[in-house]
Amino acid sequence: MAFESLTKRLQDAMGKLRRKGKVSEADVKEMMREIRLALLEADVNYQVVKDFTKRVSARAVGVEVLESLSPAQQIVKIVDEELTATLGSEAVLLNKNPKIPTVVMMVGLQGAGKTTFAGKLANYLKKNENARPLMIAGDVYRPAAIDQLKVIGEQLNVPVFDMGTDVSPVKIVEEGLALAHQQKNDYVIIDTAGxxxxxxxxxxxxQQIKTLAQPNEILLVVDAMTGQDAVNVAQSFNEQLDITGVVLTKLDGDTRGGAALSIRAVTGKPIKFSGTGEKLTDLEIFYPDRMSSRILGMGDLLTLIEKAQQDYDEKKAADLAQKMQENSFDFNDFIEQLDQVMGMGPLEDLMKMIPGMNQMPGIENIKVDPKDVERKKAIVFSMTPEERANPDILNPSRRRRIAAGSGNSVVEVNRMIKQFNESKKMMQQMTKGNFDMPGMEQMFGTGVKGKLSKMAMKSMMKKTQKKKKKKKK
Structure with a gap:
């Protein structure tokens, strides 16, 4: 995941400060030196690093901070606030045309992920705004670019307008816009060449496409893994096209994060979306405060809650809670729960969104192998309906038959049944308000150990309740 090395360096730098009861100006200078090095190593623009550390230092060495009861916490708060300001302070949504359609033009270098993002945006608008978008295939140079967009359109049931590769992109956009007006599409997403x-x-x-289409949005799609060069690309596109926003793709990759921290400060244009995976659902609105929390290892509970609300079936969750209370949780429920949790994204990334989890020993080594999940499912599917519903009847002879039917050893079947029983215990504890987490290790086989801190759980429950209250209003 993005920012992992930067997060570790920043946590180490601020961790030294937290261990001190009283903080001196020299301590702050030492911390800022380490933060400066961490940001430069993460490929953040030099001027951005210089301005950031200057602002933090000016605020952190104030009398009201150093002489407060918790100076370390105050300084961490300052770092968080300044990092949020560097990233843009608040989320900026799409500019909408008062009259339909709203035209969104995608620009960027080849390989940045424009075509995939066009599909992700169409999917997002369709799901969240019940919109009827039209995608225009304006990239006539890259082999299979039009076919790729068509395949994405078919998957999403979103129309794609194209005229092949022998027509100029300007003409294609002109005809596509005419069709959008005729069909009364809410949005037009133009995929341009790179x-x-x-x-x-x-x-x-x-420039010709911009003059013709008069887009409400010109979104520059930037590959976050390109590091410092992404800032140069953003500057060039902004100078010549006056972009309205930036999209960061491949934030799930092994990137140092410098682009995200630099682009907003250098161009003055907001980061509007981030791509966090290969699926067409892996798109997030860019919230500077949440990203700052992630970078500082403080979690991102609101995004986690939103993911759960979006991907987790509320009725199934309520049924599962009822079964847990009645102690009737069986293998059918186990598989259903696995599918729902894995559908929300990699477990290791979800766990890091929980405040306090980044401080857990070994959290950076947690990995969930999808093949291990598939093996568990194969074992369950080799059971009879009666065995799935009544796990207690799984005697040695039944286990041998299940092992043979699923292509696993008896040892693996026994291990999986043990994991199921531990998972069941964990779920029962959670329904009673006990959030100890040893059962997570048995459920996913990930090496997850330890507990959620009381502070983390209070934070989670408090924010969840606030969310529910907002919904009721």
């Missing part, structure tokens, strides 16, 4: 580098031909073409 190059391996910025050139005059590319910019001239994009």
């Amino acid at each position: 190059r391996l580098h910025i050139d005059e031909t590319l910019m001239d073409e994009l």
Whole structure:
């Protein structure tokens, strides 16, 4: 996941401060030196690092901070606030046209992920706004670009307008916009061509499309893994096209995060979305405060709650809680629960969104192998309906038959049944308000150990209740 090395370095730097009862100006200077090095190693723009550390230092060495009862906490709060400000302070949503359609033009270098993001955005608008988007295939140069967009459109049941590769992109956009007006589409998403580098031909073409389409949004799609070069790309596109926002893709990759921290400060244009995976559902609105919390290892509970609300079936969750209370949780429920949790994304990433989890020993080593989950499912599917519903009847001879039917050893079947029983105990504890987590290790085989801190759980419950109150209003 993005920012892991940066998060560790920042946590180490601020951790030294937390262990001190009284903090001196020299301690703050030492922390800022380590933060400066961590940011530069993460490929953050030098001027951005300089401005950031200057602002934090000016606030952190104030008398009201150093002489407060908890100076370390105050300084961490300052770092969080300044990091949020560097990232843009608050989320910026799409600019909408008062009259339909709202036109969104995607620009960026080849390989940044424009076509995939076009599909993700169409899916997001369809799901969250009940919109009827039209995608225009304006990339006539990259092999299979039009076919890729068509395949995405079919998956989402979103129409794609194209005229092949022998027509100019400007003409394609012109005809596509006419069709959108005719069909009364809410949004038009224009997928434009990219190059391996910025050139005059590319910019001239994009300028013509901009003049014709008069887009409400010109979103620059940037590969977060390109590091410092992403800032140079953003500056060039902004100078020539006056972009309205930035989209960061591949934030789930092994990236140092410098682009995310630099682009907003250098271009002055907001980061509006981030791509966090390969699925067409892996799209998030960019919230600077939440991203700052993630970078500082403080979790991101609101995004976790939103993921749960979006991906987790409330009725099934209520039925599961009822079964837990009645002690009737069986293998059918176990598989259903596995599917729902895994559908929310990698477990290791979800856990890091919980405040306090980043301080757990070994959290960075947690990995969930999808193949291990599939093996568990194969074992369950090799059971008879009666065995799935009544796990207690699984005697040695039944277990041998299940092992043979699923292509596993008896030892693996026994281990899986043990994991199921531990998972069942864990779920029963959670329904009673006991959030000890040893059962997570048995359920997923991940090596997860330890407990959620009381503070983390209070924070989670408090924010969940606030969310529910907002919904009721």
